[in-house]
Amino acid sequence: MGILERHDTNAVRRLHMNAPERLNALSDEMLAALKAEFETLQDDTTIRAVILSGEGKAFCAGHDLKQMTAGRQAEYGGRAYFKDLFDRCTEVMLAIRALPQPVIAQVHGIATAAGCQLVASCDMAVAATGTRFGVNGVNIGLFCSTPMVALSRNIPRKQAFEMLTTGSFIDAQRALELGLVNRVVAPDAVAAEAEALAQTVADKLGTAVRIGKRAFYDQIEMTAADAYAHTGQVMVENMLHSDTAEGISAFLEKRPPEWEQ
Known part of the structure; x- marks a missing residue:
């Protein structure tokens, strides 16, 4: 070992x-x-x-x-x-x-x-x-x-x-x-x-967690205003991800999501 x-x-x-x-x-x-x-x-x-x-x-x-x-x-x-x-x-x-x-x-x-x-x-x-x-x-x-x-x-x-x-x-x-x-x-x-x-x-969407971890540490070093500007753009990019669209649809349709990643 x-x-x-x-x-x-x-x-x-x-x-x-x-x-x-x-x-x-x-x-x-x-x-x-x-x-x-x-x-x-x-x-x-x-x-x-x-x-x-x-x-x-x-x-x-x-x-x-x-x-x-x-x-x-x-x-x-x-x-x-x-x-x-x-x-x-x-x-x-x-x-x-x-x-x-x-x-x-x-x-x-x-x-x-x-x-x-x-x-x-x-x-x-x-x-x-x-x-x-x-x-x-x-x-x-x-x-x-x-x-x-x-x-x-x-x-x-x-x-x-x-x-x-x-x-x-x-x-x-x-x-x-x-x-x-x-x-x-x-x-x-x-x-x-x-x-x-x-x-x-x-068990969560890996892409979302990866995006979120990076944004968490990026924003924590910023002023509040800069952090909101940065994380707002991060959320835009996250929203445009196909697996995120699937996750939201699955929630609204009360079914498990079928994620690709």
Whole structure:
């Protein structure tokens, strides 16, 4: 078995991080595997939702500190290595946002530092009770500056700042209250809950969801006026799609739609 396993079921792809002995850390190998899978998904219209999960007792413990320590031995204290590492991690996080398919994090155990960033970068998240979330790099003298980008776009800024500066953890229920996760369920139900959510998404018209995900992230960076102008045009293009016409007709005729895509 590889460091990142792939399983497809009913238009849903599960990507399962499989490095439990390293708490599924975002090592050089894990980042490369995630990037390769996301590149494959970019043009795959047969997959309409993605679940990201982890093996063992943790979802993801962030960057691989042993690799980072080894990287420090390079020229200039590892400056070029660290710049490359954080750039590669950023590429993976942005790739999730750029994917046409919604990505659901299935979280258990811990999600810390860049692991918490990974949860925040996913479109939705389902967490097991007992899961702990933290951007706790400050505890070892490394402020979680890149994880901060995703976290501060998910939860209120004062709560994000407190997590970043104190290194304190929050539990799954608090993560739900703050908006970091969508649902919290018992540990033995978290996989089924993530799969049910993914299947609900996958059952929708893939074209509409792809259009909608891109528009969601485009408009969120705009002023309200620009966002309305942009999304109005997006809806025009969506309305002109033949499968959308079929969906509306089916609704009016009280029958299931017969979509081509």
